Amino acid sequence: MPSDDGQPAILARPVTRIGGTIGVPGDKSISHRAVLLGAVADGLTTVRGFLRGEDCLATLAAMRSLGVHVDDSGETLVIHGAGMAGLEAADGPLDLGNSGTALRLLAGVLAAQPFASELTGDASLCRRPMERIAEPLRIMGADVATSGGCPPLRIAGGATLHGIDYSLPVPSAQIKSAVLLAGLWANGRTTVRSPGPSRDHTERMLQAMGVSIELAGDGVVTLAGPAQLTGLAIDVPADFSSAAFFIVAGLLGADDGLLIRGVGVNPTRTGLLDVLRDMGAHIELRNPGRRGNEPVADIWVERSELHGVDVGGDAVALSIDELPVLFIAAACAQGRTTVTGAGELRHKESDRIAVMAQGLRAVGIAVEERPDGLIIDGGPMQGGRVESRGDHRVAMAFTVASLAADAPIEIRSTAEVATSFPGFTATAASVGLALEACDERS
Numbered sequence: 001m002p003s004d005d006g007q008p009a010i011l012a013r014p015v016t017r018i019g020g021t022i023g024v025p026g027d028k029s030i031s032h033r034a035v036l037l038g039a040v041a042d043g044l045t046t047v048r049g050f051l052r053g054e055d056c057l058a059t060l061a062a063m064r065s066l067g068v069h070v071d072d073s074g075e076t077l078v079i080h081g082a083g084m085a086g087l088e089a090a091d092g093p094l095d096l097g098n099s100g101t102a103l104r105l106l107a108g109v110l111a112a113q114p115f116a117s118e119l120t121g122d123a124s125l126c127r128r129p130m131e132r133i134a135e136p137l138r139i140m141g142a143d144v145a146t147s148g149g150c151p152p153l154r155i156a157g158g159a160t161l162h163g164i165d166y167s168l169p170v171p172s173a174q175i176k177s178a179v180l181l182a183g184l185w186a187n188g189r190t191t192v193r194s195p196g197p198s199r200d201h202t203e204r205m206l207q208a209m210g211v212s213i214e215l216a217g218d219g220v221v222t223l224a225g226p227a228q229l230t231g232l233a234i235d236v237p238a239d240f241s242s243a244a245f246f247i248v249a250g251l252l253g254a255d256d257g258l259l260i261r262g263v264g265v266n267p268t269r270t271g272l273l274d275v276l277r278d279m280g281a282h283i284e285l286r287n288p289g290r291r292g293n294e295p296v297a298d299i300w301v302e303r304s305e306l307h308g309v310d311v312g313g314d315a316v317a318l319s320i321d322e323l324p325v326l327f328i329a330a331a332c333a334q335g336r337t338t339v340t341g342a343g344e345l346r347h348k349e350s351d352r353i354a355v356m357a358q359g360l361r362a363v364g365i366a367v368e369e370r371p372d373g374l375i376i377d378g379g380p381m382q383g384g385r386v387e388s389r390g391d392h393r394v395a396m397a398f399t400v401a402s403l404a405a406d407a408p409i410e411i412r413s414t415a416e417v418a419t420s421f422p423g424f425t426a427t428a429a430s431v432g433l434a435l436e437a438c439d440e441r442s
């Protein structure tokens, strides 16, 4: 346990071999949406496999603060939908912790409510850009103020929204979803045009709840408001982004293979698989099926000789949350990997370009940082001390590096692993990684 004066850290000791069969927790993006949409649907929404990470628990707490009744049996959430007109003003600011998805999607929902709201979060979230959602919501007629472009976000409420035709500045599911969710209350058609692919869980779940969604190809999505949603039974797949750490770990050390069960393999999420296959990875999708509107499969990986590749264009958007662990794979590959067009990584829970570059250098890897990506020369990896800057995905990515390092890696500031992957160290131990929770050493 962390002491009062020490931040939690993880000591990852070198191991050479892992394997087994595991599951990983429920999908974060789908869990947020299940609660948000279930809350404003008519009737009951049941959610199995809800991710009990801090991010999704923040969304759940926020919806309860807005008057939504949710029964929690531990296994299943039962959301008593308040309907489109049933939310109530919260007593105070809504604290979304570390979660950009929670804050941005909830802003879309609250933009059209008759009451005022304030949305805030932790120090990391309060540094993240919010004009990207405030701007389209204002064009729709909402009164939204940011604090120098960041949270806290103040929404005056009481506005009548109208549909808009909006071109996203970047391919972002969070901005797209914020606009589409506000569009559910707006008069007329709301169209969102994206310059590239982004995850489509919002569209899929809205369709499953009875909302008519027009998909025009080339990233154009339209819905008509005011809309009504019908409660749904939702079975959340395992999170591909959490599985990604074990996919790369398996490629580095699973001589007899590693199987990850029941993972969501929505094609707007699985760009990492294509990039890794280009690098020479042996990966199989087994036992394909569906959970509701989402495709799932078991993912099988084996130790593979990887070589460097160039990554850019849509592949970046389709693997955006997996790039930290892809950088680890690149560091362990033969030759050079060049990632371009990934400037959005600078706006995640940390500046993932800078923080990953520093971490890779700390373990002896040659990296060149570019404004929109990294150039990584694969090579021998040493032990060292890595600062994760409170970024869950950076911390988990460097635990995977312990399969290639010649000495322990101390990963600092790891408390936020619980935002997306509760039980990560136990799952890692079950496949054979040697992680030890400790306090930061000075």
Ligand code: S3P
Binding pocket: 028, 029, 030, 101, 171, 172, 173, 174, 175, 177, 198, 199, 320, 321, 344
């Ligand atoms: C998410 C969208 C992505 C992703 C984030 C989750 C979502 O962000 O990085 O972890 O659930 O909509 P952007 O929309 O900013 O690309």
